[in-house]
Amino acid sequence: xxxxESTVHEEACRxxxxxxxxxxxxxxxxxxxxVAFSVLRNQxxxxxxxxxxxxxxLRHRETLGEIRDHRVWLIRIVWNIVLxxxxxxxxxxxxDDVAELARVLPxxxxxxxxxxxxxxxxxHVLASVEKLPAREREVVMLSAFEELSSVxxxxxxxVTESSVRSRLFRARNLLAELLQHPRSIR
Amino acid sequence: MSASFQNEFDxxxxxxxxxxxxxxIATLPAPKGIETRVKGRLQAVPSRPYVIEWPFSxxxxxxxxxxxxxxxAAAAAIVLIVxxxxxxxxxxxxxxxxxxxLVAPAAQGxxxxxxxxxxxxxxxxxxGPVVPTQSTPAQKTNSAKIAPALHxxxxxxxxxxxTVPATPAVx
Numbered sequence: 001x002x003x004x005e006s007t008v009h010e011e012a013c014r015x016x017x018x019x020x021x022x023x024x025x026x027x028x029x030x031x032x033x034x035v036a037f038s039v040l041r042n043q044x045x046x047x048x049x050x051x052x053x054x055x056x057x058l059r060h061r062e063t064l065g066e067i068r069d070h071r072v073w074l075i076r077i078v079w080n081i082v083l084x085x086x087x088x089x090x091x092x093x094x095x096d097d098v099a100e101l102a103r104v105l106p107x108x109x110x111x112x113x114x115x116x117x118x119x120x121x122x123x124h125v126l127a128s129v130e131k132l133p134a135r136e137r138e139v140v141m142l143s144a145f146e147e148l149s150s151v152x153x154x155x156x157x158x159v160t161e162s163s164v165r166s167r168l169f170r171a172r173n174l175l176a177e178l179l180q181h182p183r184s185i186r
Numbered sequence: 187m188s189a190s191f192q193n194e195f196d197x198x199x200x201x202x203x204x205x206x207x208x209x210x211i212a213t214l215p216a217p218k219g220i221e222t223r224v225k226g227r228l229q230a231v232p233s234r235p236y237v238i239e240w241p242f243s244x245x246x247x248x249x250x251x252x253x254x255x256x257x258x259a260a261a262a263a264i265v266l267i268v269x270x271x272x273x274x275x276x277x278x279x280x281x282x283x284x285x286x287x288l289v290a291p292a293a294q295g296x297x298x299x300x301x302x303x304x305x306x307x308x309x310x311x312x313x314g315p316v317v318p319t320q321s322t323p324a325q326k327t328n329s330a331k332i333a334p335a336l337h338x339x340x341x342x343x344x345x346x347x348x349t350v351p352a353t354p355a356v357x
Contacts (some may be wrong), residue, residue: 025224033216036299045222051227058228104214125207144208175204176197 017061025054028071031147032078038141039082041100041126051087053078071157075148076156083138128178137169139164 001088032053036046057064067073075100099123110118129137142153150168203298 021228022225022303025221026255027230029217029221031225034212034214035217037214037216038212042218047217050220051224054224054228055231075239093349121203122207122210125204129202129208141204141208141344144205144212146209146212156275172201172205173197176201179204180196 013018015071017064018155020064021054021058021061024057026136029054031071034076035075035078035142035145036082038144039086040080042102045085046082049078049081052081056081069152072152072155075152079142079156087159125179131178132171132174136167137175139167140171140175143168 029050032050033046035084036041036049040046040049054095057074064070101119105119105122129140131158138157139153140155142148143150148156150161150164154164157164
């Protein structure tokens with residue numbers, strides 16, 4: 001009799017975990033997609049990364065109740081996934097990034113010439129970002145997400161908040177240097 | 187002073203423009219229906235981990251293997267089988283004892299050190315030409331001196347006599 005009761009309890013727990021997971025998908029799937037896209041710059045790759053993130057959560061759903069900040073926790077998971085994917089994949093050519101941006105960037109209020117110039121500028125910026133050291137690059141990319149504070153970025157990267165600030169300062173200087181003098185590579 | 191200030195101003199402006207690009211990418215909307223697709227993928231994953239189940243256990247968890255006593259007995263039986271098998275192997279295995287001393291084979295052949303190595307077939311060797319030795323007058327006198335001395339020795343004493351062959355006269 002006890003066994004039957006515990007089985008029913010387990011089933012109820014499983015049901016609750018599935019509902020919680022479904023709520024997490026509804027709430028954070030788009031945020032995770034944007035984080036993934038900012039690194040991978042490819043729609044299907046970013047969506048795959050989001051799916052993999054929730055599959056990992058599904059595997060460890062028993063720990064869902066212990067997580068304090070689900071948003072930061074999920075961003076941390078997807079961040080590790082996309083960095084791992086990017087590391088394993090070959091370096092994407094710059095032309096691919098520009099073509100993908102041309103496909104996804106909003107084109108309202110821009111004529112063809114302005115749009116081409118904007119795309120070229122974006123491509124130049126992205127190429128400069130790629131030249132930054134890994135630590136600075138990660139911070140500057142995460143700081144572009146307005147919903148992430150420096151404390152949350154520190155939590156995602158597993159460093160202190162002061163470290164995030166100093167890295168961000170360095171990253172901005174280096175980025176400006178690279179954009180002003182493209183040949184200066186440190 | 188003003189140049190450095192201008193430089194710093196330019197640097198900040200360039201950095202701000204670069205960040206604007208990153209912010210633009212960061213605010214791109216996600217494709218429609220991503221939540222539905224993710225949920226569909228999650229539902230496609232089996233909820234229970236796939237494991238090999240005991241064929242006689244029931245899905246509701248009330249199978250006979252759930253009883254703690256029976257489980258203990260089954261565990262004890264497995265332990266006994268494993269231990270018995272190990273003992274059976276151990277008891278049938280005879281480890282050869284290491285020899286305490288090594289017996290060297292008896293040396294064959296003469297003092298030259300060459301032997302037939304117990305070969306079953308030995309090739310016939312051609313007997314070489316014998317060169318007649320011509321003893322010199324000095325050797326003859328030596329042998330005449332040695333012969334009586336040998337006869338004077340006791341019989342029990344073993345004396346190795348090595349005669350030096352005469353130098354063959356090669357013509």
